[in-house]
Amino acid sequence: MKAPDFAYCRPASIDAVCALLAEHRDDARILAGGQSLMATLNLRLSAPALLVDINRIDALRGIHLAGDGNYLRIGALARHAEVARSPLVALHAPLITAAMRHVAHPAIRNRGTTCGSLALADPSAEMPACAIALDATLVLQSQSGTRGVPARDFFFGLYETARRDDELLIEVRVPCQPADQRVGFDELSRRHGDFAMVGVAVTARGTPDRMTDLRLVVFGTDTMPIDCRDAAALADRQAWSPALGEAIASAAAASLDPDTNMFGGPAVKRRQAAALIRRVLTATFTSREAWHG
Numbered sequence: 637m638k639a640p641d642f643a644y645c646r647p648a649s650i651d652a653v654c655a656l657l658a659e660h661r662d663d664a665r666i667l668a669g670g671q672s673l674m675a676t677l678n679l680r681l682s683a684p685a686l687l688v689d690i691n692r693i694d695a696l697r698g699i700h701l702a703g704d705g706n707y708l709r710i711g712a713l714a715r716h717a718e719v720a721r722s723p724l725v726a727l728h729a730p731l732i733t734a735a736m737r738h739v740a741h742p743a744i745r746n747r748g749t750t751c752g753s754l755a756l757a758d759p760s761a762e763m764p765a766c767a768i769a770l771d772a773t774l775v776l777q778s779q780s781g782t783r784g785v786p787a788r789d790f791f792f793g794l795y796e797t798a799r800r801d802d803e804l805l806i807e808v809r810v811p812c813q814p815a816d817q818r819v820g821f822d823e824l825s826r827r828h829g830d831f832a833m834v835g836v837a838v839t840a841r842g843t844p845d846r847m848t849d850l851r852l853v854v855f856g857t858d859t860m861p862i863d864c865r866d867a868a869a870l871a872d873r874q875a876w877s878p879a880l881g882e883a884i885a886s887a888a889a890a891s892l893d894p895d896t897n898m899f900g901g902p903a904v905k906r907r908q909a910a911a912l913i914r915r916v917l918t919a920t921f922t923s924r925e926a927w928h929g
């Protein structure tokens with residue numbers, strides 16, 4: 637199918653984008669990498685009157701250390717491929733580097749943007765779950781000013797976020813990983829590069845003898861990533877053991893509310909999630925590299 641008719645503009649500044657969004661609101665869509673948007677247009681799942689292409693705006697490019705070296709700033713035009721091979725991301729946010737291997741295929745990663753993935757909020761996408769696990773902040777700009785929204789408050793449901801129609805997501809800020817933080821990531825998908833049937837992102841601090849601050853985010857099962865806080869709290873100041881991993885996995889899986897889709901019903905998805913959580917926790921807490929590397 638062909639896309640419906642739309643107007644197209646390619647402004648040169650963030651202010652010009654914000655002015656267009658303020659004028660056209662829900663009739664306008666930001667065009668970043670186009671890897672999701674163009675497909676929805678061609679399938680006529682959406683029909684915006686205006687596409688606002690942000691690809692000319694240099695201020696939205698790049699990945700930098702900012703805030704006196706306290707966080708990574710990933711600009712709205714940083715492509716998945718750029719994030720995947722960034723030494724800064726590998727050093728300060730290795731969870732994102734680990735997860736990027738699972739995001740789509742090279743051609744899509746070359747154009748698709750990490751902020752585009754956050755703005756889209758596909759429930760099976762890797763980056764929203766990582767943003768929650770890492771306590772990232774999404775920075776939104778409109779004619780009214782700039783505001784930061786913690787990732788845990790950004791995702792509402794299926795493709796629903798806290799972003800207002802007149803706001804551009806200009807960057808995501810990811811706190812630099814503390815020295816004693818360890819991370820784990822894995823997902824189940826039919827083929828490598830497909831969207832996840834279920835995925836798990838983990839961060840933790842402390843030592844295997846005394847774990848603290850476990851964050852466990854499950855995605856692909858519900859309409860948005862699920863931050864399994866109650867299950868993760870079972871690990872607080874505990875020593876790692878397979879029995880503890882089992883208890884956390886069971887509690888986390890029970891807290892999910894999966895729909896039935898082509899991959900199965902709630903019982904299947906909970907079983908898949910529990911198995912994957914056990915696998916990721918075991919890898920994170922027993923690998924010598926993870927704790928002593």
Ligand code: FAD
Pocket residue numbers: 665666667668669670671672673674675712738739740741744747748749750751752753755756758760761762763803804805806829830831832
């Ligand atoms: P676009 O397609 O340009 O935009 C997507 C949506 O976000 C639009 O509504 C747009 O208006 C909005 N938007 C984009 N940027 C901004 C911004 N800065 N501010 C406000 N709104 C914005 N993704 C995964 O995570 N995992 C996968 O496994 C995966 N597999 C894929 C497989 C295929 C075959 C395809 C085609 C895509 C796949 N994707 C996957 C999606 C891919 O990662 C997209 O690149 C990403 O979801 C959207 O990024 P984009 O820059 O292309 O955004």
